[in-house]
Structures are given as C-alpha cells and as structure tokens.
Amino acid sequence: MNEMKVAVLGSEGTGKSALTVRFLTKRFIGEYASDTECIYTKHMCLDGKQINLEIYDPCSQPRQGKLSLTDELHWADGFVIVYDISDQTSFAFAKALLYRIRECHMGVCKKASESTIVLVGNKQDLCHMREVGWDEGQKLALDYKCQFCELSAAEHCQEVTAMFTRILKNVTSNSKGKEKRRPSGSKSMVKLINNMFGKRRKSV
C-alpha cells in the first residue's frame, strides 16, 4: 500500500478545514471545529493503485513561532497552501509559507520537487469582495514553482477533488524510488465525523 501525506496549511479562516472536509466527504458544512488539529486518513484508489492518504489539517489557532514548520516539512509529501481571495493578509501568509517550504527544500530536506505544492486561492465565490487578483496568485505560484488554482470550497466540489487528486498524482510521480520515512500516528474518520456532527457544529 502506498502511503501519502498531505499537509493543508494557511492562515486561520482561509478554509483549510472546509477544503479537507469537502474532499473527504463531498460536503460543505459551513462551520468547522477550529481548536483541534487533525490527521484524517482515507483509503482511496488512484490510477488503479490503492493508496493510504493522510491529510493534516492544523488547528486554526496559530501557535507562537509556528512558521518554523519543521514537523510538517518532515512529515508531508505534498502541501496545499490556502489563502482567501478576499483577504490580503492571508495571501501574505501563504507567501511566507511558500518561502519557508522552498527554503527548506533547498536545504536539508530536499525531498520534494516543484509539483508537490499547490497554492489555492479559496472562497472564489466571494469575488465581489476580492482583495487578491487571480494574476497575483498565478504570479506567486510561478515565482515559487508550484501549481495554482482558485476555487470555492463552498461551491465547487469537483474542483476541490481535482485539486487534491492532482497533488496526489504529483506526489506519486515524485516519490518513485524515494526512501520510506518513519510512520506517523493518525486519527481516523471518527474524528472527522465527530467534528462534523459534534457539539461544535453551529449551522448546517
């Protein structure tokens, strides 16, 4: 069984949990527990091969000095970097994340190549409140040699699936011949379901 690990990163409120839940369940719920960090697991079939996918959706409360990202950088095979197109600050944060990841890849980590990062401009449905242009996102992605898309976790189910699928395919093609890394613990779908239907749910 192929193991794949994807970390979904970005500032608070950009829709990391919404995108993750959308991909895993095809649903958009609206409000997501933000005080827990989760690793979701999903068994899926990619190009006829069984894979065991783990998705890391961090706690929304940014911890002090969290941008060190050391654990994530060693853990993940692929990164989804999310910003909110209606929030310039989240775009600046995404840029800082890209810088940090690339810096690490040029240094000791070295394990990832260009295509394992996708920059996602989320909340495209809020384009009437847009603060970050499509071309700004595209340019940032070019600068950091990663992929780019704008979408809406709220409104686009297929695009979200396509975005995750694309990064998984890139991870697969990059990982050929790569050494196996230490396994990590993970929580199950139960956690996800608890988040979705637990007490914290505010609206449907």
Ligand SMILES: Nc1nc2c(ncn2[C@@H]2O[C@H](COP(=O)(O)OP(=O)(O)O)[C@@H](O)[C@H]2O)c(=O)[nH]1
């Ligand atoms: N309009 C709109 N709202 C979204 C979208 N994705 C997420 N949200 C909302 O943005 C807020 C933060 O989302 P959440 O997934 O908790 O962000 P996280 O902190 O990055 O995990 C929630 O109120 C979501 O309902 C989207 O595509 N469009």
Ligand SMILES: [Mg+2]
């Ligand atoms: Mg969240």
